[in-house]
Amino acid sequence: MPVSAAALRGLCADEMARNPRGFGSAAWLHEAYLAVPREHFVPDRVWWPAPGEDGRYNLIDRTVRPRAWLKAVYKPGAPLITQLDDGRVPPAGPATGAFTSSISSSGVVVELLRHLAPRPGDRVLEIGTGTGYTTALLAARVGAENVVTVEIDPTLAARATERLAELGVHPLVITGDGEVGHAEGGPYDRIVATASVRRIPPAWLDQLAAGGVLVVPVDSPFAYDLLARLEGDGAGAAAGSFVAQVTFMRVRGQREPVPHTDLGWPAALDPTAWAELTVVAGPMGQRVHPPTPVVP
Ligand SMILES: C[S@@+](CC[C@H](N)C(=O)[O-])C[C@H]1O[C@@H](n2cnc3c(N)ncnc32)[C@H](O)[C@@H]1O
CATH class of the missing domain: 3.40.50.150 (Vaccinia Virus protein VP39)
Incomplete structure (x- = not known):
């Protein structure tokens, strides 16, 4: 069964509400987190921030693996890498390079x-x-x-x-x-x-x-x-x-x-x-x- 972005956002928010480094008493932040669709800001192709066994960062392509992409978007501790080497590495596959932009976790x-x-x-x-x-x-x-x-x-x-x-x-x-x-x-x-x-x-x-x-x-x-x-x-x-x-x-x-x-x-x-x-x-x-x- 497909999992909706809103459902994953809710689960991610629940986890952060339980974490001492999460929303704390900032109710406005909890509300804003639930209201803003994080997935809307994430490019279709992003690199996972931990290297694979070959030392390269794996690309998660929304058009190929939509479910894995959405789960990555809503993993509370995961930044997703949106740019390597100031954009000189195209998001075409597994790659190496310095992280130069991301969507922060x-x-x-x-x-x-x-x-x-x-x-x-x-x-x-x-x-x-x-x-x-x-x-x-x-x-x-x-x-x-x-x-x-x-x-x-x-x-x-x-x-x-x-x-x-x-x-x-x-x-x-x-x-x-x-x-x-x-x-x-x-x-x-x-x-x-x-x-x-x-x-x-x-x-x-x-x-x-x-x-x-x-x-x-x-x-x-x-x-x-x-x-x-x-x-x-x-x-x-x-x-x-x-x-x-x-x-x-x-x-x-x-x-x-x-x-x-x-x-x-x-x-x-x-x-x-x-x-x-x-x-x-x-x-x-x-x-x-x-x-x-x-x-x-
Ligand atoms: C971790 S990313 C920002 C993540 C962002 N908050 C988000 O959630 O999408 C850091 C950003 O800082 C930008 N950056 C680096 N040096 C900068 C500078 N001197 N002035 C403005 N932006 C800069 C990078 O290009 C990169 O996009």
Whole structure:
């Protein structure tokens, strides 16, 4: 019997409602997740993110295996790879290459948006439109007229704009380098990046309203990125902490590795204590601070 997208979406939502990293008390997010058809944003051909035995990523083709494709779309922890090597690898079969765009997994999108906690009417800047799926969830919460989303890849930006419009969702989609943000639309109450950074771009801090929230995956000295949640002071600085371990593709301009000590990280850190670190960023640069030792 064919399984409907809505039924799979409901099952996926149920699983995320049970997960401590899921919707939490954000009822709006649960509702938005059920309302936005994730499958509408997923290309017909995507690569599965874990390599097969031959080291290549398998292609899931909706036109050949519609059921497997739909199940992959609604697997809570699975991102689906929509672009390899900045689009130089055609989605024609199993392939290798660097992941350069994806539809983030349902679980990661929900975690990002739970920490972002946008409120109705908030001005929101998203960096990394990708398929437009996260944009649609944001628009469901704050209103599409309040969302600016920036995608560096023109083909992806055009496709996302089209997919969103087909659902009657019309945010401002900017094709360009999101590291410069979009000053004309700011200041923003919420800024979220769906690609990770080594250094938080100063433009994001400048464009964040006083008391505004920035949620961004940051490269760490550990084997994963850390999701930072910072609050802005309205004058180009922000402070906060790390709220989750995540894995993201890097923004294009920050792919080259940089020693972590040059990025404001302390030299020796206990990886199990990542949640106790604090982070500040602003005109003076970016600094990660270990917890202050408790004096007995
Ligand atoms: C993980 S994907 C975004 C996933 C998206 N949230 C979704 O669910 O479809 C990251 C995106 O960031 C884009 N990107 C990378 N560097 C960028 C930059 N400097 N400015 C804007 N977008 C960038 C990539 O092209 C890619 O589409």
